[in-house]
Amino acid sequence: xxxxxxxxxxxxxxxxxxxxxxxxxxxxxxxxxxxxxxxxxxxxxxxxxxxxxxxxxxxxxxxxxxxxxxxxxxxxxxxxxxxxxxxxxxxxxxxxxxxxxxxxxxxxxxxxxxxxxxxxxxxxxxxxxxxxxxxxxxxxxxxxxxxxxxxxxxxxxxxxxxxxxxxxxxxxxxxxxxxxxxxxxxxxxxxxxxxxxxxxxxxxxxxxxxxxxxxxxxxxxxxxxxxxxxxxxxxxxxxxxxxxxxxxxxxxxxxxxxxxxxxxxxxxxxxxxxxxxxxxxxxxx
Amino acid sequence: xxxxxxxxxxxxxxxxxxxxxxxxxxxxxxxxxxxxxxxxxxxxxxxxxxxxxxxxxxxxxxxxxxxxxxxxxxxxxxxxxxxxxxxxxxxxxxxxxxxxxxxxxxxxxxxxxxxxxxxxxxxxxxxxxxxxxxxxxxxxxxxxxxxxxxxxxxxxxxxxxxxxxxxxxxxxxxxxxxxxxxxxxxxxxxxxxxxxxxxxxxxxxxxxxxxxxxxxxxxxxxxxxxxxxxxxxxxxxxxxxxxxxxxxxxxxxxxxx
Numbered sequence: 001x002x003x004x005x006x007x008x009x010x011x012x013x014x015x016x017x018x019x020x021x022x023x024x025x026x027x028x029x030x031x032x033x034x035x036x037x038x039x040x041x042x043x044x045x046x047x048x049x050x051x052x053x054x055x056x057x058x059x060x061x062x063x064x065x066x067x068x069x070x071x072x073x074x075x076x077x078x079x080x081x082x083x084x085x086x087x088x089x090x091x092x093x094x095x096x097x098x099x100x101x102x103x104x105x106x107x108x109x110x111x112x113x114x115x116x117x118x119x120x121x122x123x124x125x126x127x128x129x130x131x132x133x134x135x136x137x138x139x140x141x142x143x144x145x146x147x148x149x150x151x152x153x154x155x156x157x158x159x160x161x162x163x164x165x166x167x168x169x170x171x172x173x174x175x176x177x178x179x180x181x182x183x184x185x186x187x188x189x190x191x192x193x194x195x196x197x198x199x200x201x202x203x204x205x206x207x208x209x210x211x212x213x214x215x216x217x218x219x220x221x222x223x224x225x226x227x228x229x230x231x232x233x234x235x236x237x238x239x240x241x242x243x244x245x246x247x248x249x250x251x252x253x254x255x256x257x258x259x260x261x262x263x264x265x266x267x268x269x270x271x272x273x274x275x276x277x278x279x280x281x282x283x284x285x
Numbered sequence: 286x287x288x289x290x291x292x293x294x295x296x297x298x299x300x301x302x303x304x305x306x307x308x309x310x311x312x313x314x315x316x317x318x319x320x321x322x323x324x325x326x327x328x329x330x331x332x333x334x335x336x337x338x339x340x341x342x343x344x345x346x347x348x349x350x351x352x353x354x355x356x357x358x359x360x361x362x363x364x365x366x367x368x369x370x371x372x373x374x375x376x377x378x379x380x381x382x383x384x385x386x387x388x389x390x391x392x393x394x395x396x397x398x399x400x401x402x403x404x405x406x407x408x409x410x411x412x413x414x415x416x417x418x419x420x421x422x423x424x425x426x427x428x429x430x431x432x433x434x435x436x437x438x439x440x441x442x443x444x445x446x447x448x449x450x451x452x453x454x455x456x457x458x459x460x461x462x463x464x465x466x467x468x469x470x471x472x473x474x475x476x477x478x479x480x481x482x483x484x485x486x487x488x489x490x491x492x493x494x495x496x497x498x499x500x501x502x503x504x505x506x507x508x509x510x511x512x513x514x515x516x517x518x519x520x521x522x523x524x525x526x527x528x529x530x531x532x533x534x535x536x537x538x539x540x541x542x
Contacts, residue, residue: 082415085418085419087415087418087419107423110421111421111422111423112421113421114418114419114420114421115421117419118419119416119419121412121415121416122412123411123412125411125412125413125415125416126413127408127413127416128407128411128413138420139420139422142420142422142427143420143421143422191420
């Protein structure tokens with residue numbers, strides 16, 4: 001298969017569509033409400049520089065499903081993600097992972113817990129002094145005793161999956177935005193985590209690359225059924241790529257539900273957000 | 286009015302105390318990670334190469350000219366008292382006790398300390414440090430401890446190079462240019478320098494190394510607000526380190542003398 005500079009196929013893909021077209025909603029009806037959530041945020045509050053950015057957030061993240069967190073820029077979505085993985089501690093409230101408050105863990109306990117996570121940052125957060133291969137191999141080299149030969153095999157297999165097998169010797173500053181996100185996704189899944197957090201994985205990408213990234217995320221989901229939490233501004237497209245949606249506004253979770261429920265919400269703010277209306281409860285100008 | 290002034294002062298004092306506390310905790314955490322195995326030998330050697338090996342040229346250049354100007358100034362000053370013969374000891378003692386450790390530290394701050402702050406700062410604003418955390422890798426152990434150890438290894442060695450090259454520079458000017466007797470120059474140097482002078486110099490260079498590594502990594506680690514923030518952190522790291530080196534030099538000298 002020929003791959004262009006950005007790793008996008010330069011010739012038609014000969015695989016059957018069902019092999020690569022992902023439709024998360026086709027995995028079956030939403031069953032998250034019946035399951036024990038993997039995460040439970042209870043009354044989480046955080047004040048930064050005198051501004052209350054999280055104001056009593058209460059939210060449950062269903063296990064083995066894709067949850068999208070949507071809201072205006074600056075609503076506290078990224079902070080919410082950072083609280084989930086223990087990068088930030090709340091001023092009040094609890095972040096329960098399988099019933100355990102991660103803020104009560106020791107440093108070693110927290111680092112051990114983080115083995116269950118993969119995270120894709122907004123800008124990729126690849127180490128700019130390492131090549132794509134070294135970036136993806138990094139967690140394996142640092143956190144496992146895997147022999148180098150196995151590491152090479154595993155990294156190459158993952159890079160092939162994300163279409164970056166020809167870019168493994170490149171440094172992050174030689175990659176396009178889409179390639180950076182794919183390399184970051186490869187690094188996020190290389191340790192076979194149970195939970196993957198995505199901080200705006202498609203922001204700033206053109207529609208084709210955006211859909212290829214979402215497709216890749218979705219394919220990864222189909223293969224492993226990780227719990228995924230994704231912050232996104234891609235409205236209404238994101239509704240096709242998730243099972244569960246939480247709407248954040250003013251430091252609170254104002255609505256949760258299935259994509260259909262959120263799409264049909266009558267809450268004025270949610271309606272304005274989904275429709276992208278200038279008129280509504282939020283006045284930008 | 287009085288109340289608001291008192292409030293402002295109190296608030297500043299609290300902020301300063303918090304900042305110093307944060308710096309203290311950071312230093313403690315860095316030293317603890319540096320002291321406890323596993324040691325990242327490859328990382329440490331890489332940093333020694335960057336901080337030490339790559340600073341040799343600038344250290345040699347600075348040392349040679351410092352020794353030369355010391356000899357020049359010393360010669361004309363000592364000649365007023367008819368004591369040109371003491372030039373060797375004047376140059377050697379000035380370099381070993383004072384100028385070697387201080388100037389080496391200042392040069393390393395400018396060359397390696399600033400780069401260190403910028404590198405860690407960029408990692409901070411690019412979320413690379415957060416990324417390490419999410420992988421369960423302690424960033425202080427991974428980023429700060431190897432650099433701290435590399436500074437502690439490199440700066441005393443660079444100081445030793447500075448001293449030797451400086452004395453040679455003094456020899457060139459004093460003996461070859463100004464005509465001081467070579468035997469007198471070297472003999473005075475040998476008889477006046479005692480082991481205590483050398484160990485004092487080593488203690489100073491170790492203290493300066495710790496200081497530079499501490500300030501520069503701290504500034505980079507807590508850099509904020511994008512590229513401008515990193516630039517401010519880098520400038521601040523160089524200024525604060527340089528000033529602290531000079532301030533500490535006074536206090537260390539007063540204790541060691």
